[in-house]
Amino acid sequence: MxxxxxxxxxxxxxxxxxxxxxxxxxxxxxxxxxxxxxxxxxxxxxxxxxxxxxxxxxxxxxSYNGTRQMSRHIIEGVSSYVKIPDGGKCLDVGCGSGALSIACAKKNPGAQIIGIDRWGKEYASFSKNLCESNSVAEGVNNTSFQQGDACKLDFNDESFDAVTSNYVYHNIPSKDRQAILLETLRTLKKGGTFAIHDIMSKSKYGDMESFVEKLKTMGYEDVRLIDTTNGMFMNKWESTWMGLTGSAILMGRK
CATH class of the missing domain: 1.10.287 (Helix Hairpins)
Structure with missing residues (x-):
């Protein structure tokens, strides 16, 4: 399988x-x-x-099976920033087919990864069953998946030791995607880490440099915005013709 x-x-x-x-x-x-x-x-x-x-x-x-395999490179890259203590829990928002959840589970075998998604008709090929089947195929048993809404997470404050997401929030119709980021970070424990990758252009997110400073004033530590179009996951030309200009990882510690 x-x-x-x-x-x-x-x-x-x-x-x-x-x-x-x-x-x-x-x-x-x-x-x-x-x-x-x-x-x-x-x-x-x-x-x-x-x-x-x-x-x-x-x-x-x-394509995961093609020559370029950009999806695979992005998933492996984002998951490398997710550090979870043994016995800890991580929330993966917008897990889709389970790729990032499973990659994080492999890198943090002593932790529990919870993936949530609305699995809407826009991506009808993605589902909870697919995520579970992929976990079995990859031989991981520290993942679980459930329906969820990124704009209103069904979890208490400070529930997770890490939170992550990949190319999700720009798909959500919103005038304030920074508010969606704060909703995700709300569930992060003090001392927990986060790694969120998305198209964080000004047109979609507003001034993200100011948001980084805002998080620092709120007590978050080591907050950084890492450009992923400079050769990390793609080059500038690829990000331009693909419509991914502004792609970056927002990472840090609460």
Whole structure:
């Protein structure tokens, strides 16, 4: 049995845009490419084709079994920052297919990793059952998974020795993603560590440098914002064409 972490770019999304491109092309041909409506649909076809190509390249880059394997590099990289004492607990917010939870479990065999996710229709291939199956396939027994809402966590203050997350919060419609970060950090014990990786651009998160300073004034220690587009997980060109500009790890200790 082999773990199946799926792809962060769903195959159905790629095939869906390809189907739209084909439909647009057929309509353009029926209308006639020399007519005004036909030209309009031809332009739409080209734009849709470019979108399909972008999604296909993203799909290949994020594939766990492909050449680039960016997903695997990111998961291994983020999990290396998660330190949990034996007997401790870690919360992985937005666990998806369980990849980060399982990586943290492997690196911290004496700790318990709890992964939560809403497993919505946007990522229908991800599920609690998939996370549990992947844990079995990877031979780890210190993980558990449950339904949860990142905006309102069903855990008391200071419940965990570590909290982590990867590429989750930018997907949540919100005008204040820093508030979502604080909701996650609320569950962290005094002395606990955190490592949260996301697209922390100003347009999505506001001024993160100021947020780092805010955490320090709140008593958090060794708070850092680590750029992951400088060769750590990807280069600047990759982050640009993939739409991942601003990717960074927010890490530190409470």
């Amino acid at each position: 082999k773990a199946d972490y799926k792809n962060w770019v769903p195959k159905g999304m790629v095939l869906g845009t390809l189907a739209v491109t084909c439909v647009l092309l057929v309509i353009a041909m029926i209308l006639g490419i020399k007519s005004v409506p036909g030209i309009v649909f031809l332009v739409l076809t080209v734009l849709s084709a470019l979108g399909t190509l972008w999604m296909f390249l993203m799909y290949k880059a994020f």
